[in-house]
Amino acid sequence: MAATLAIALWAYGWDHKRRSNGRAGVENWHLLIAGILGTWLFMSLTLGAAAWAIYTKQSLAANPSQDADVGPLRWYFNLEMEGGPPSGQPVFSLTFFGSNRSQKEVQLKSAAVVSALNGRKIELEVIARGDDGKNALTSISDINLVPPGASVKLVAKFGDPDPAHLGMIQGLDAKTFLETWSRFFLNVEDDTRSYRLPFNEGNLMAFFPGMVGPHITKR
Incomplete structure (x- = not known):
């Protein structure tokens, strides 16, 4: 005009x-x-x-989608933590959320978190529904194909097994957790491609108030 x-x-x-x-x-x-x-x-x-x-080999779009957002699986940066400072407990686990946005079944092959600080690697488990109709943590190798439209929840568990409680873990105190996991990558592979999502203190600030992220200091 x-x-x-x-x-x-x-x-x-x-x-x-x-x-x-x-x-x-x-x-x-x-x-x-x-x-x-x-x-x-x-x-x-x-x-x-x-x-x-x-x-x-560039996109004609002004703002092309991020690599992690190019299907068939889509992954999100919101996290869910079990334990942590707000609850006065050790950090027991982190849950990562995704979904199958394609119109076909997808085989989930592997998933892990890798520390960007020291290279520590933890294989993830997936929440799957059993024959009894209840959800439970399951090895990725033990699940069926991910149906179209299905949500995916991957869980990373931290700490050694708890000898006093079978199937439970001891978790990590906040300081120990942040020394290794304040910056890490989520690596996922399906039968089509691999995904790599970076996480840092900005993604963890809500779980560690006053412990990570920018803050005011005295002169």
Whole structure:
């Protein structure tokens, strides 16, 4: 709209100047040629952008999706923590959320968190429904295909097994947890591709109030 108004004002000024000098003003063929040249320039730029995108394997979208958001599985950065400072307990686990946004079944092959600080790796388990209708933590190798539209919950458990309680873990105190897991990657692989999501203190701030993230200090 602004460009059209600018062209109209320029044409009016040019026309007025020529007529005041006794010459012919703006005629239809002037506007026709200007329109043809503008269309040619626009098409050339569009075709050039498309060719460059194809050559460099870039998306034509202004804001292409992040790598972790290109299906068939979609992963999210919101977390759920069991334990932690707000509850006055050690950190027992982190739960990661995803979904199968495709229209086909997907085989989940592996999932792990890897510390960006010291390389520590923990294999994840997945929440699956058993024959009794109840959800339970299950090894990824023991689940069926992920149906279209199904949600996925992956769980990382922290700490050694609790000798006093079968099947339970001792967890990690907040300081020990943050020394290794304040920055980490979630690595997931399905039968189509692999995913790598970075997590840092910003994702953990809600679970460790005043312990991570920016804060005011005394001079």
